[in-house]
Amino acid sequence: MAKELNSICDPNTYESVFNEHAKNLKRFLYFKFNDLSAAEDVLQETFIKLWDSCKEVTLEKVKSYLYTIANNKFLNIKKHEKVIRAYEEYPVSDRTNESPEFLIIEEEFLEKIEKAIAGLPEKQREVFLLSRIEKMKYSQIAEQLSISKIAVEKRMHNALKSMRSKIGNI
Amino acid sequence: MGKESLNKEENYFLAKWLANEITDDNLKGHISAEDFVAYKKMQKGIDVFEALEAPMDESFLKIKNQLSKNKKGKIIQLNAKWITAIAASVVLLIVSYVGFNNRDTVINTDFGKQKTFALLDGSEVNLNAKSTITYNKNKWEGKRELSLKGEAFFKVKKGSTFTVNTTSGSITVVGTQFNIKVSDTYFEVICYEGKVEVISGSEIFLLQQGEGVRKIEANNLEKLKQTLKNPTWLTGESSYHKVPLKVVINELEQQFGVEFDRALIDESMIYTGSFDNKDLNIALASVFKPMGINYKSTGNNKIELR
Structure with a gap:
């Protein structure tokens, strides 16, 4: 009975496994690929694979199972990319330092950002999170907090400035 | 001199730049080259932070959809007849899929019926009797927009803007709870939580919690007050x-x-x-x-x- 309840084949258990591990697994994958959409794809494939083999995986092993599957998928994709690249007539370098789109965000750097955000004064952090996580416009934030739009911009500006100084040399 | 005017108008250029209100080149004019590289990297880092912090509901929904599709796969021994049949049905499927995909999703209720359902983003809709909601699944991800005839109560998940189009005006929100009732003779929007923007003709109203507007036939929009937590028709x-x-x-x-x-x-x-x-x-x-x-x-x- 207890065994059945804990089976990953049970949709509720499956969902709670997802809720527990998905965010960290996505983060893990992001730092491997340096690409958000690739991380998202592999995340989904990994959990689909977990469902397909839910009978073989116990709840105790599920974490290492997920990371192993995800890592294998990552390696396969990279291997495939290498094959493609070998056949390309003019190999193109996919990363340059000049174009910021290809800037690599290392895990340490993201941790610095997270720390910097967490360390912002309450009022600045509130504006920062409303803007970036809740995707609100400055005018909307101004209304919600009953302050002027200029005041919102000031907090945001200062938030970025203080994050810049905390992050230090890059 | 440049510094003077800078203090007056563009004091908060970092905020403006992050909101895409001024360009990279504009930002370069304000700060050192070294700082520019740093801010550019911070911007990317913040994007990543956002993406990794975002709720995972959508991913889970996609996985569930994928799983329900996979369920149907069973192993069958093939013979020539089967292969022809399968090939034919695959063609048919592709054709109907392409056709289907561009079609709008329509949800409606009959006389005296109510329906509650979730939209793709997890927002909740209660549809009152003899009402219709139409939206396009494909466009939904980029743009949360739907049209309504009749009456509905919305609980919108936070995220990008969410727009409801009606014959009497359009209603835009970010994440909130509100009720819309629209017919040939009557138009009413009541905000139960958060903020709602109503655009009707040339008039724009911003509703706070407990406020509403309505329009009877060709009269002007008038303001309403409302103290209940939910529309009474839900009960x-x-x-x-x-x-x-x-x-x-x-x-x-x-x-x-x-x-x-x-x-x-x-x-x-x-x-x-x-x-x-x-x-x-x-x-x-x-x-x-x-x-x-x-x-x-x-x-x-x-x-x-x-």
Whole structure:
């Protein structure tokens, strides 16, 4: 009975496994690929694979199972990319330092950002999170907090400035 | 000199730059090259932070969809006949898929029925009787937009803007709870949580919690106050405050699927009150008795008023 309840084949258990591990697994994958959409794809494939083999995986092993599957998928994709690249007539370098789109965000750097955000004064952090996580416009934030739009911009500006100084040399 | 004007107008250029209000080149004018590289990397880092912090509901929904598709896969021994049949059905499937995909999703309710359902982003919609909601699944991810006829109560998940188009105006929100009622003669929006923007013709209203607007026939929009937590129709009651009787009779028709003969009464009388959505007799009594109107069934779901 207890065994059945804990089976990953049970949709509720499956969902709670997802809720527990998905965010960290996505983060893990992001730092491997340096690409958000690739991380998202592999995340989904990994959990689909977990469902397909839910009978073989116990709840105790599920974490290492997920990371192993995800890592294998990552390696396969990279291997495939290498094959493609070998056949390309003019190999193109996919990363340059000049174009910021290809800037690599290392895990340490993201941790610095997270720390910097967490360390912002309450009022600045509130504006920062409303803007970036809740995707609100400055005018909307101004209304919600009953302050002027200029005041919102000031907090945001200062938030970025203080994050810049905390992050230090890059 | 440059510094002076900078202090007045563009003091908060970092905020403006992050919101894409000024360009990279503009930012370069304000700070050192080294700082520019640092901010550019911070911007990317913040994007990653956002993406990794975002709720995972959507991913889970996609996985569930994928799983329900996979379920159908079973192993069957193939022979030539089967292969032809399968090939034919694959072609058919692709054709119908392409056709389907561009089609709008329509959800509607019949007389006296209500429906509750979730949209793709997890937002919740309660649809009142004889109402229709239409949206396009494909465009949904980029743009949360749908159109409504009738009445619905929305609980919108936070995220990008969410727009409801009606024949009387459009309503835009970010994440909130609100009720819309729209018919040929009546238009009403009430905000139950958060903030709602209503655009009707050239008029724009910003509603706070507990505020509403309505428009009766061709009159101007007027403001309403509202103290309840949810619309009363969710619990099976339609209530009105100072509306022409016509609007109430239309609602009775939708809730009970009946038809009124109104030739002998003055439909412009003003009604305040509520009626029960479950029992027609109680509803008729509570609307027409206080107004001094007699009603009589003439068969075939028709009711004569006099």
